[in-house]
Amino acid sequence: MYVDYHVHALGHQGQPYREELLTPFLFAARERGIKEIGFADHDEYLEYIDEGVITSLKEKFPDLTIKLGLEISYRPGREQEIKLVANSFSFDFLIGSVHDLEGWMFDHPAYRSGYRKWDIDELYQLYYDVVKKMACCGLFDIVGHLDVIKVFGYRPEKDPTPLIEPVLQAISRAGLVVEVNSAGLRKPCAEIYPSQDLLLRCYELDIPVTLSSDAHTESDVGRDLAFAKEMLYRTGYRRVAIFTQRQRSFLWL
Ligand SMILES: [Zn+2]
Ligand SMILES: [Zn+2]
Numbered sequence: 302m303y304v305d306y307h308v309h310a311l312g313h314q315g316q317p318y319r320e321e322l323l324t325p326f327l328f329a330a331r332e333r334g335i336k337e338i339g340f341a342d343h344d345e346y347l348e349y350i351d352e353g354v355i356t357s358l359k360e361k362f363p364d365l366t367i368k369l370g371l372e373i374s375y376r377p378g379r380e381q382e383i384k385l386v387a388n389s390f391s392f393d394f395l396i397g398s399v400h401d402l403e404g405w406m407f408d409h410p411a412y413r414s415g416y417r418k419w420d421i422d423e424l425y426q427l428y429y430d431v432v433k434k435m436a437c438c439g440l441f442d443i444v445g446h447l448d449v450i451k452v453f454g455y456r457p458e459k460d461p462t463p464l465i466e467p468v469l470q471a472i473s474r475a476g477l478v479v480e481v482n483s484a485g486l487r488k489p490c491a492e493i494y495p496s497q498d499l500l501l502r503c504y505e506l507d508i509p510v511t512l513s514s515d516a517h518t519e520s521d522v523g524r525d526l527a528f529a530k531e532m533l534y535r536t537g538y539r540r541v542a543i544f545t546q547r548q549r550s551f552l553w554l
Contacts, residue, residue, distance in 0.1 A: 306339040335365075393544045
């Protein structure tokens with residue numbers, strides 16, 4: 302069973318949700334055997350989300366399960382604002398993602414030169430400190446692209462395992478789901494988020510997972526999820542987490 306729990310209908314453009322805008326994503330899901338699709342636009346486009354559009358598409362695509370989520374950019378100190386954002390619609394799930402560090406959008410190609418200013422090990426430390434704070438804040442259901450700090454292929458010089466272990470422990474304690482996000486395969490790091498090593502440690506800690514493409518266009522819906530599913534299966538996973546009104550349940554892979 303394929304689910305795709307991280308689809309950006311708006312890409313990076315502010316425009317209201319319309320049936321004509323979302324429909325191509327649903328046709329793509331149907332074509333690629335995705336049974337459950339979760340729209341999760343960036344919270345900066347919150348004002349463009351329209352639950353009515355989702356309701357009417359559910360009627361038009363009875364063979365698909367359509368969920369409404371949101372990908373929220375976490376940064377320390379933003380918790381109160383995030384609480385308001387989370388309550389603005391009846392979301393099925395919330396993805397928490399770290400996209401910037403001290404105001405620098407480290408995962409954005411336009412700001413890639415910023416890596417030169419950092420000691421890479423200190424940067425990894427800071428990134429995982431922020432992810433840990435996110436896991437502990439209690440506001441999210443899913444951890445977005447867990448090791449996205451590798452996006453441009455800048456790898457730490459020291460073994461990052463001691464940095465990441467407390468993060469995974471916090472994720473496990475908080476009962477969060479980690480998404481297995483295929484978008485990393487389309488980036489310079491050319492690797493799924495999270496890496497096989499991290500995924501194995503998630504499995505050992507009994508951390509549930511879900512599947513996502515992080516598609517920003519309909520052509521990327523479900524992309525490489527067969528590969529991601531194989532990776533899950535190889536690691537030992539047999540189920541993926543799904544959400545309805547922020548209540549978690551599971552589907553067999
Ligand atoms: Zn993201
Ligand atoms: Zn995303």
